[in-house]
Amino acid sequence: MSNFNIAVLDGDGIGPEVIKQGIKVLNQVAYKFGHTFKFDFAPVGAVAIDQTGNPLPDDTLELCKRSDAIFFGSIGHPRFDNDPTAKVRPEQGLLRLRKELGLYANLRPVAGYKELTHLSPLRPERMEGVDMLIVRELTGGIYFGEKGRRDDGNTAYDTCLYTRMEIERIVKMGFEAAGKRRGKLMLVDKANVMESSRLWREVTREMAADYPDIELGFMFVDNAAMQLILNPAQFDVIVTSNMFGDILSDASSVLAGSLGLLPSSSVGSEVGMFEPIHGSWPEGAGQNRANPVATILSAAMMLDHLGLVKEGDAIRKAVNTVLESGKGTEDLRPKEQVGTDEMGDLIVAAL
Amino acid sequence: MSNFNIAVLDGDGIGPEVIKQGIKVLNQVAYKFGHTFKFDFAPVGAVAIDQTGNPLPDDTLELCKRSDAIFFGSIGHPRFDNDPTAKVRPEQGLLRLRKELGLYANLRPVAGYKELTHLSPLRPERMEGVDMLIVRELTGGIYFGEKGRRDDGNTAYDTCLYTRMEIERIVKMGFEAAGKRRGKLMLVDKANVMESSRLWREVTREMAADYPDIELGFMFVDNAAMQLILNPAQFDVIVTSNMFGDILSDASSVLAGSLGLLPSSSVGSEVGMFEPIHGSWPEGAGQNRANPVATILSAAMMLDHLGLVKEGDAIRKAVNTVLESGKGTEDLRPKEQVGTDEMGDLIVAAL
Numbered sequence: 051m052s053n054f055n056i057a058v059l060d061g062d063g064i065g066p067e068v069i070k071q072g073i074k075v076l077n078q079v080a081y082k083f084g085h086t087f088k089f090d091f092a093p094v095g096a097v098a099i100d101q102t103g104n105p106l107p108d109d110t111l112e113l114c115k116r117s118d119a120i121f122f123g124s125i126g127h128p129r130f131d132n133d134p135t136a137k138v139r140p141e142q143g144l145l146r147l148r149k150e151l152g153l154y155a156n157l158r159p160v161a162g163y164k165e166l167t168h169l170s171p172l173r174p175e176r177m178e179g180v181d182m183l184i185v186r187e188l189t190g191g192i193y194f195g196e197k198g199r200r201d202d203g204n205t206a207y208d209t210c211l212y213t214r215m216e217i218e219r220i221v222k223m224g225f226e227a228a229g230k231r232r233g234k235l236m237l238v239d240k241a242n243v244m245e246s247s248r249l250w251r252e253v254t255r256e257m258a259a260d261y262p263d264i265e266l267g268f269m270f271v272d273n274a275a276m277q278l279i280l281n282p283a284q285f286d287v288i289v290t291s292n293m294f295g296d297i298l299s300d301a302s303s304v305l306a307g308s309l310g311l312l313p314s315s316s317v318g319s320e321v322g323m324f325e326p327i328h329g330s331w332p333e334g335a336g337q338n339r340a341n342p343v344a345t346i347l348s349a350a351m352m353l354d355h356l357g358l359v360k361e362g363d364a365i366r367k368a369v370n371t372v373l374e375s376g377k378g379t380e381d382l383r384p385k386e387q388v389g390t391d392e393m394g395d396l397i398v399a400a401l
Numbered sequence: 402m403s404n405f406n407i408a409v410l411d412g413d414g415i416g417p418e419v420i421k422q423g424i425k426v427l428n429q430v431a432y433k434f435g436h437t438f439k440f441d442f443a444p445v446g447a448v449a450i451d452q453t454g455n456p457l458p459d460d461t462l463e464l465c466k467r468s469d470a471i472f473f474g475s476i477g478h479p480r481f482d483n484d485p486t487a488k489v490r491p492e493q494g495l496l497r498l499r500k501e502l503g504l505y506a507n508l509r510p511v512a513g514y515k516e517l518t519h520l521s522p523l524r525p526e527r528m529e530g531v532d533m534l535i536v537r538e539l540t541g542g543i544y545f546g547e548k549g550r551r552d553d554g555n556t557a558y559d560t561c562l563y564t565r566m567e568i569e570r571i572v573k574m575g576f577e578a579a580g581k582r583r584g585k586l587m588l589v590d591k592a593n594v595m596e597s598s599r600l601w602r603e604v605t606r607e608m609a610a611d612y613p614d615i616e617l618g619f620m621f622v623d624n625a626a627m628q629l630i631l632n633p634a635q636f637d638v639i640v641t642s643n644m645f646g647d648i649l650s651d652a653s654s655v656l657a658g659s660l661g662l663l664p665s666s667s668v669g670s671e672v673g674m675f676e677p678i679h680g681s682w683p684e685g686a687g688q689n690r691a692n693p694v695a696t697i698l699s700a701a702m703m704l705d706h707l708g709l710v711k712e713g714d715a716i717r718k719a720v721n722t723v724l725e726s727g728k729g730t731e732d733l734r735p736k737e738q739v740g741t742d743e744m745g746d747l748i749v750a751a752l
């Protein structure tokens with residue numbers, strides 16, 4: 051019997067409609083297990099720029115700080131897409147939120163659903179046994195290092211900087227996650243070129259002494275990009291820097307066949323943030339076409355993080371039941387196609 | 402009737418044996434078309450470290466500078482692999498060679514061979530029509546920017562820096578390559594995060610005015626990593642920075658089914674360098690198992706670059722004939738398996 055305050059930042063595009071399904075499911079969990087979830091909505095992204103001129107208004111940030119968890123939809127709007135140099139952009143809201151809340155770890159599980167292997171761009175035999183977790187550093191590296199211009203704007207630079215402390219806390223998370231899974235951790239870096247990667251290797255090697263049961267490996271990022279396509283089943287937990295994690299987690303996310311299935315969490319400080327990995331799909335917004343599963347599974351990750359693992363498992367089981375039934379949204383090319391709303395209802399019913 | 406001096410840096414592992422096949426083929430071209438190729442061998446990589454303590458001895462560099470082209474095998478040896486922080490490493494030779502010779506553009510064509518689609522990790526329908534060229538910047542960015550340590554070694558940084566001039570010359574190459582192909586250029590960057598990427602976009606947009614017939618697109622690197630797996634046929638020419646190019650060109654190279662098929666060239670200054678994209682495969686060295694096709698196709702790119710396009714085409718045609726015959730090295734899982742040497746002979750015969 052617990053009470054939780056959840057900040058809901060549903061954002062742009064399909065964000066609001068998939069979040070709505072997630073809330074339906076959470077309400078059913080609350081009812082079934084006797085918890086109370088209080089949902090407070092706040093704007094973020096393009097919607098927030100329209101309302102306040104700021105992609106992360108102070109009120110939104112304050113709400114997040116005093117909540118137990120953040121349930122996040124998606125952000126981004128085409129009118130910003132062709133102008134990444136615009137002074138105010140939706141993404142800035144997301145980056146600032148991560149930094150301000152100390153969400154230094156982005157966790158992205160990727161697993162193939164047996165019933166859905168036909169959706170994968172890879173041949174079925176390559177998808178067998180794929181079940182990995184990418185642990186991406188989220189508040190450091192080239193994203194947040196010093197950047198700027200020189201020579202009247204004709205020279206531009208970015209700095210990738212990591213401190214031992216930043217590396218230790220994320221690699222620790224990698225080792226611990228591996229301990230709860232199949233016991234394998236792979237550090238992906240570019241230590242044959244980058245000094246910061248060499249520090250990652252040093253620190254990780256030192257820490258390995260504390261985790262004698264974990265099988266630790268090292269892989270250069272170019273090779274990792276190949277191996278994810280050639281033989282993704284070889285990976286258990288991957289830990290890597292912000293930029294490499296951005297690239298590799300997106301690459302691996304398409305393996306499962308639909309971005310509409312994959313959840314993520316961003317954690318580190320007290321309050322964690324939980325969101326589907328897909329974007330805001332503005333063309334699909336308001337049409338009852340989006341797949342709410344990634345968002346619903348993100349809600350399950352949120353419950354795990356709040357200590358409600360049994361409840362999280364119940365959601366995952368309900369999702370599996372519905373996917374196995376052959377019903378699904380259009381992206382899954384299902385036997386029986388349903389809309390966003392109905393998909394949410396089916397999962398609620400399966401609970 | 403031309404004379405060319407070719408520096409041969411055959412390097413480590415399988416380098417020497419695949420280069421040997423390339424030279425066989427070049428000798429046959431010389432005979433058939435009445436040219437003279439003079440080959441001068443010099444050490445590079447682990448072999449050079451063993452002989453001189455230096456992965457790129459001065460004599461080797463001098464030879465390269467006074468040659469018309471460099472024919473490069475592969476470098477790398479396992480005894481360095483687990484110690485990327487070793488003071489002297491084979492890769493340093495390669496990086497210095499690129500920098501000293503001003504080889505600022507790495508060109509990597511990737512195309513699926515119809516007869517070999519069964520080797521691709523992707524489903525056959527996704528490979529249909531794949532024919533792209535990745536133009537990677539090779540002497541700038543985070544590879545060569547200032548890097549170092551602070552705080553008693555507990556903070557490490559790397560700088561990604563680009564000047565307008567560096568961007569212009571590589572993007573120009575991208576536009577020109579697109580003009581000779583299907584007329585589509587995609588700039589891949591991370592302009593929503595990196596200042597250097599924003600300069601790339603600015604410069605590229607300005608240059609687009611000079612190439613009204615080229616269809617120019619922009620894509621974030623994380624999305625590009627997904628699109629290369631989901632729908633690689635959408636790409637014609639991709640132009641990108643050193644680090645993103647390293648990752649994306651390796652990712653795309655596995656699509657074709659075997660790394661043993663893919664050539665590359667590194668150009669910019671007078672003298673170009675031509676090499677297979679695969680590594681030194683030390684376990685396979687000296688066993689007559691390696692696929693020489695990537696090296697032989699690199700020789701064809703060398704001839705193109707020396708102005709001998711007809712001769713380059715003759716090599717490509719000979720390679721196709723042999724691949725279509727169903728004969729091949731083990732990596733191709735052919736109907737009839739042959740060794741490195743015999744594969745070279747077959748291609749010579751087809752010429």
Ligand SMILES: CC(C)[C@H](C(=O)O)[C@@H](O)C(=O)O
Pocket residue numbers: 141144145296593594623
């Ligand atoms: C929107 C963008 C800044 C962001 C990132 O690169 O971190 C996104 O790609 C992600 O992975 O969440």
Ligand SMILES: CC(C)[C@H](C(=O)O)[C@@H](O)C(=O)O
Pocket residue numbers: 242243272492495496647
């Ligand atoms: C060996 C390494 C330094 C090199 C690079 O990253 O450039 C290699 O991966 C390549 O792509 O040629």
